[in-house]
Amino acid sequence: MPRVSDEIQQVPSAELREDAGEGWERLVDDADIRGISAYRIVLGEQPYWSVEVSLAEFLREEPLESELRRQMATALEAVPGAEVVDEEDRESWFVSGSPSGEALVRAAGQVVDQLAARARAYLDSLGTL
Numbered sequence: 001m002p003r004v005s006d007e008i009q010q011v012p013s014a015e016l017r018e019d020a021g022e023g024w025e026r027l028v029d030d031a032d033i034r035g036i037s038a039y040r041i042v043l044g045e046q047p048y049w050s051v052e053v054s055l056a057e058f059l060r061e062e063p064l065e066s067e068l069r070r071q072m073a074t075a076l077e078a079v080p081g082a083e084v085v086d087e088e089d090r091e092s093w094f095v096s097g098s099p100s101g102e103a104l105v106r107a108a109g110q111v112v113d114q115l116a117a118r119a120r121a122y123l124d125s126l127g128t129l
Contacts, residue, residue: 006028008106017039022101039052053092055115058123068115083095
């Protein structure tokens with residue numbers, strides 16, 4: 001199936017991560033730059049969302065890296081139902097509360113889209129893409 005830019009779909013239950021009860025992903029042609037997914041992690045007492053941003057793994061130049069991290073936190077905090085937002089790992093954010101996974105993917109996608117052209121130029125210069 002071809003990847004359609006900006007389409008957000010629920011991950012079929014058979015394809016979910018082992019620790020996830022729900023998942024959403026953004027289908028794009030350039031997943032290294034604009035790929036986003038969110039998984040509702042159900043291990044432990046308090047379920048939470050893990051929002052994974054492909055670009056964050058590769059973007060290590062200032063001011064781009066700081067812009068991405070600052071804007072991502074702000075965008076995820078603004079999603080209705082989000083309570084606590086924190087970086088979980090280099091490329092993922094922890095979001096507690098009751099936001100929708102689709103809304104989290106959409107919010108993260110808007111941030112990535114704003115930085116995509118500059119990030120692509122930087123990664124092209126490194127030969128990463």
